[in-house]
Amino acid sequence: MRRLSEAGVESPRVDAELLLGHVLGLSRAGLITLDDVSGDDAARFDTLVTQRADRVPLQHLTGRAPFRYLELAVGPGVFVPRPETEQLAGWAVEQLGGTPAPVVVDLGSGSGALALSIAHEHPGARVTAVERDAGAIEWTRHNATARATAGDSPVEVLAGDMTDPRLLRELDGLVDLVVSNPPYVPDGARVPREVADHDPPLALWGGPDGLDVVRGLLVTAARLLKPGGWLGIEHADQQGGSLPALVRAHGGFTDVEDHPDLAGRPRFTTTRRVGG
Numbered sequence: 674m675r676r677l678s679e680a681g682v683e684s685p686r687v688d689a690e691l692l693l694g695h696v697l698g699l700s701r702a703g704l705i706t707l708d709d710v711s712g713d714d715a716a717r718f719d720t721l722v723t724q725r726a727d728r729v730p731l732q733h734l735t736g737r738a739p740f741r742y743l744e745l746a747v748g749p750g751v752f753v754p755r756p757e758t759e760q761l762a763g764w765a766v767e768q769l770g771g772t773p774a775p776v777v778v779d780l781g782s783g784s785g786a787l788a789l790s791i792a793h794e795h796p797g798a799r800v801t802a803v804e805r806d807a808g809a810i811e812w813t814r815h816n817a818t819a820r821a822t823a824g825d826s827p828v829e830v831l832a833g834d835m836t837d838p839r840l841l842r843e844l845d846g847l848v849d850l851v852v853s854n855p856p857y858v859p860d861g862a863r864v865p866r867e868v869a870d871h872d873p874p875l876a877l878w879g880g881p882d883g884l885d886v887v888r889g890l891l892v893t894a895a896r897l898l899k900p901g902g903w904l905g906i907e908h909a910d911q912q913g914g915s916l917p918a919l920v921r922a923h924g925g926f927t928d929v930e931d932h933p934d935l936a937g938r939p940r941f942t943t944t945r946r947v948g949g
Contacts, residue, residue, distance in 0.1 A: 680726035688731050692721045695735045728866035740786045743793060745816050747784050750808030752876035754786035757934045758854050761905050761941045762790040764932065765852050768903045773797050775849035778897060780835035780890060783809050783876055785816040785828065787852045792826045800826070801841065805834045806875045836889025841897060848897040854907040855890055857916075859883035883909055884919055895925040900948030905941055913939020920944050 677685035690701045696718045699707070710718070721734050730753055732738040738747045740754045741762055747753050765787065769775045774797045779788035782802035792800045802817065804810040810832055817828045833840045835853065857879045858864060868877065879886050887906060894904045904926065908916045917931050926944040934940035 676722055676726045680728065682725060682728075688725055689722065691731060692725060692734060693718050696721065728870065730867045730871050733871060738784065738786075740784075741790045741794075743786075743789060743820070745784045745786060745789070746819065747812060749871065750806075750873060751812040752783040752809065752854075752872050754784050757940055758786060758907055759790075760932065760934060761852060761854065761907050762787050762794075764941070764943060765791055765850055765903075765905055766794045768850055769795050769798060772849055774799065776844065776847055777801070778803065778841065778844065778848050778851045780851060780853040780893065781805075781855045781876070781886075782813050782830070783854070785813045785820075785830070787854065788813075788828050789816055789820050789825070791852070792828050793820065796826050798826060801829045801831055801844075803831050803833045803835055803840065805832065806873055807832075809873055809876065835893055836886060838892070838896075840893060845896050846899050848899060848902055850903045850905070851894040851897055852905045853890055853894075855879065855886045857883045857887065857908050857912060859909075882915065883912060884916060887916060887919060891920065891923050891925075895923065895946065898946035900946055902946045903943065904946070905943045907941045908939070910934075910938035910940065916942050 677688055682688055690704055694701055694704055696714050724734055732747045732753045736748055738745050738754050741759050777791055777798050777800045779802045782788050782804045785802050788800045788802035791798055802813055804813050813830050817830050821827045856877050858877045860878055860881055913931050917929050920926050920929050920942060925947055927947050929944045931939055931942050
């Protein structure tokens with residue numbers, strides 16, 4: 674634990690316990706009754722601690738990331754889903770509560786966290802996950818297959834750019850809800866080593882103000898959504914004013930509202946397509 678603390682890891686005890694549990698196949702609670710660790714397991718644990726001290730993401734070392742009611746496979750090449758994004762997923766499921774068979778699109782799906790959570794929690798939803806990164810989409814497909822095998826509603830995984838005017842033309846005006854955790858980090862911003870060294874650049878950088886991709890996303894969402902359809906977009910905490918302003922300036926949306934995360938920081942913007 675001392676090694677992790679000295680390396681600047683934010684939660685050294687928790688990370689050490691999770692890594693040891695991963696090696697031994699135990700939960701953190703299961704470690705309480707642990708009497709001894711074999712030499713082979715101790716060596717494996719030491720290797721993982723060394724990698725974590727070098728700021729390899731914990732989720733890359735365990736290969737798993739919890740997200741709401743799911744556990745997703747993650748690793749090099751895909752953005753690790755954050756707990757903050759769970760609130761956007763919860764908001765999305767809540768909006769769909771009165772719609773038995775909604776059409777949903779997740780733009781920039783990455784691990785599939787948003788798309789797969791919606792499909793899991795609203796079994797009637799027809800969900801499409803769009804991802805442009807060739808490395809990340811392999812994780813999207815893997816997780817979608819795993820969840821379908823577990824009995825969830827199938828999620829269609831589509832290779833594509835969320836700003837492409839040709840994307841999903843067959844769904845123009847038919848979508849009930851669009852969600853996105855797009856790249857929104859301003860170019861040149863300082864980010865933790867776990868992010869800078871291991872999250873894919875296409876999932877991070879959003880231009881000088883972090884909103885370049887969002888501008889194109891709004892055009893796509895406005896085209897896809899039916900009148901009154903919902904849009905939810907995650908953003909950086911410093912974009913709690915600029916992103917809602919961008920949505921209002923588009924002119925095709927109404928009921929623009931920004932929402933804080935559990936720490937009280939601005940985290941995601943929601944809005945509706947005009948005409949509903």
